[in-house]
Amino acid sequence: MLDSSALRVQVLAYGLKIRDVMTTKIFAVSRNCTMGDVQTIMKNNGISGVPVVDERRVVGIISMHDILIALENSRLQELVTKHMTTDVKTLSEELPLSFAISAFSNHPFRRFPVVNQANELVGIITPRNINLALIRELSRQLDEIEEELAPSAVPKANSVFHRAYRLTRYDFEHAGMASAELKRELKKRGVPPKIIRRAAIVSYELEINIVAHSHGGTLTLFIDDHRMRITAIDFGPGIPDLDAAMREGFSTANEWIRSQGFGAGMGLPNAKRVSDEFEIQSGVEMGTMVKAIVFLNRNR
Amino acid sequence: MILKQMVDKLEAIPVYVPENWEEIQVGSVFASDLISDILVSEGEEQLLLTSLTTPQVVRTAAIVGAAAVIIVHRKQIPPGLAGSARIEEIPLFYSSTSKYDACVRLGKMEDAP
Amino acid sequence: MKTSELEKLGFECLQNQFEDVEIAGGYTSDLLSDVMANLAEHQVLITIQAHKNTVAVASLADAAAIVFCHGRKATADVVSAAAQEGIALFSSPDNQYNTTCRVAKFLGA
Numbered sequence: 001m002l003d004s005s006a007l008r009v010q011v012l013a014y015g016l017k018i019r020d021v022m023t024t025k026i027f028a029v030s031r032n033c034t035m036g037d038v039q040t041i042m043k044n045n046g047i048s049g050v051p052v053v054d055e056r057r058v059v060g061i062i063s064m065h066d067i068l069i070a071l072e073n074s075r076l077q078e079l080v081t082k083h084m085t086t087d088v089k090t091l092s093e094e095l096p097l098s099f100a101i102s103a104f105s106n107h108p109f110r111r112f113p114v115v116n117q118a119n120e121l122v123g124i125i126t127p128r129n130i131n132l133a134l135i136r137e138l139s140r141q142l143d144e145i146e147e148e149l150a151p152s153a154v155p156k157a158n159s160v161f162h163r164a165y166r167l168t169r170y171d172f173e174h175a176g177m178a179s180a181e182l183k184r185e186l187k188k189r190g191v192p193p194k195i196i197r198r199a200a201i202v203s204y205e206l207e208i209n210i211v212a213h214s215h216g217g218t219l220t221l222f223i224d225d226h227r228m229r230i231t232a233i234d235f236g237p238g239i240p241d242l243d244a245a246m247r248e249g250f251s252t253a254n255e256w257i258r259s260q261g262f263g264a265g266m267g268l269p270n271a272k273r274v275s276d277e278f279e280i281q282s283g284v285e286m287g288t289m290v291k292a293i294v295f296l297n298r299n300r
Numbered sequence: 301m302i303l304k305q306m307v308d309k310l311e312a313i314p315v316y317v318p319e320n321w322e323e324i325q326v327g328s329v330f331a332s333d334l335i336s337d338i339l340v341s342e343g344e345e346q347l348l349l350t351s352l353t354t355p356q357v358v359r360t361a362a363i364v365g366a367a368a369v370i371i372v373h374r375k376q377i378p379p380g381l382a383g384s385a386r387i388e389e390i391p392l393f394y395s396s397t398s399k400y401d402a403c404v405r406l407g408k409m410e411d412a413p
Numbered sequence: 414m415k416t417s418e419l420e421k422l423g424f425e426c427l428q429n430q431f432e433d434v435e436i437a438g439g440y441t442s443d444l445l446s447d448v449m450a451n452l453a454e455h456q457v458l459i460t461i462q463a464h465k466n467t468v469a470v471a472s473l474a475d476a477a478a479i480v481f482c483h484g485r486k487a488t489a490d491v492v493s494a495a496a497q498e499g500i501a502l503f504s505s506p507d508n509q510y511n512t513t514c515r516v517a518k519f520l521g522a
Contacts, residue, residue: 179363180359193365258445258462259444259446260335261333331509349510373447398441404514406510
């Protein structure tokens with residue numbers, strides 16, 4: 001799982017560390033608290049998992065599920081130490097965000113306690129933290145792009161084209177707009193039709209993929225003299241089996257999507273086929289990130 | 301093959317055509333009701349036969365650089381499609397012939413010397 | 414022309430438990446609702462949808478066979494559904510247009 005983390009760090013997580021994303025408002029309990037105490041904390045704060053600490057070291061964790069079991073067996077008055085999961089996986093705050101993303105894909109847990117170098121509890125990370133951080137980071141980038149574009153309203157020929165598009169779930173009416181703009185831009189730059197076609201196909205497949213299969217996301221186009229780079233990011237639900245998704249004929253599409261002419265399970269493999277470089281990362285319940293490059297002066 | 305002759309063969313009705321469309325040449329025919337399938341097609345100057353009537357079909361045709369689209373097996377098509385075709389500059393027609401029969405008729409045309 | 418003779422067109426037979434009926438024409442479509450409305454008895458369905466629902470729809474119409482285009486193969490669940498319904502499955506290496514033309518020519522259209 002670590003082999004691809006470098007790319008994740010670089011692109012998906014934008015160099016963010018777990019520390020930048022985690023929540024530091026921690027609700028933890030000590031060994032001498034009861035299950036009833038934990039239940040009250042969960043109820044009052046709207047949280048579903050509480051670490052048990054001893055001198056700031058995490059020694060266990062109580063989930064909502066543990067509370068329900070205790071409640072069923074009328075054991076809420078018992079100490080947390082009798083009920084907690086002691087095999088707790090923690091994440092170090094120094095790690096890149098990509099580690100947290102893989103941890104969520106590889107484990108069924110909905111939250112991880114975050115610890116510092118002294119192994120003391122300093123935060124909690126959930127998929128929601130990650131989503132929010134990525135959305136924040138994306139809008140920050142969008143602002144930057146807009147600032148970049150602002151000074152010269154009319155971009156010079158063959159200057160850098162950099163634009164981001166927001167994509168909404170099931171909005172088949174507008175899906176494809178980014179690709180249409182991409183096509184016009186490449187045409188204006190005198191890129192050979194065969195290369196335009198490949199670039200437009202990658203972009204279109206990725207647009208449709210977000211609209212048909214995700215909760216929504218963004219597509220960012222970057223064009224300079226040498227390459228067209230697309231970064232497609234969505235906010236979930238993520239792809240449980242990437243190998244299967246990259247196989248032709250695999251699709252999770254429903255009949256409605258099929259009736260729109262999509263969902264033949266060809267999108268991702270096709271996008272990869274026509275790209276010169278293609279990278280995909282996905283975390284279940286977090287989202288999927290695809291980076292594709294088509295070189296503009298290199299025929300196949 | 302000449303688009304005009306193919307259109308006539310299918311008794312297709314124009315929805316949007318550019319000027320001088322009668323001169324458009326078709327390199328090959330591609331039939332599909334799946335956008336994803338159209339996107340993997342390899343042919344040049346394709347005539348696309350489809351029974352899809354969503355704006356996406358026109359957009360997809362533009363992306364793969366199709367020569368024209370004939371929507372088959374339809375007695376009418378949604379009014380918005382003409383606008384999509386104009387924006388994408390894709391000649392668009394519709395015909396009540398089924399896709400099977402449309403393929404057969406065009407296939408015979410291709411076979412004819 | 415009988416269903417079994419489709420193999421002569423260079424189609425690969427993927428499922429051979431079927432009644433060898435006289436083929437009554439063809440229908441080419443990838444939209445299951447369209448297939449459901451228009452596919453007729455003992456016809457050959459030509460499609461890219463190598464999908465279990467395709468078999469269900471073809472069986473409703475009492476179709477003779479399904480030909481998948483682009484060399485698409487059927488997964489085991491599709492094959493077993495077709496065997497159960499007695500629908501022949503073939504895979505054509507060609508695209509939908511060329512496959513349709515070949516089937517039609519073979520049927521003497």
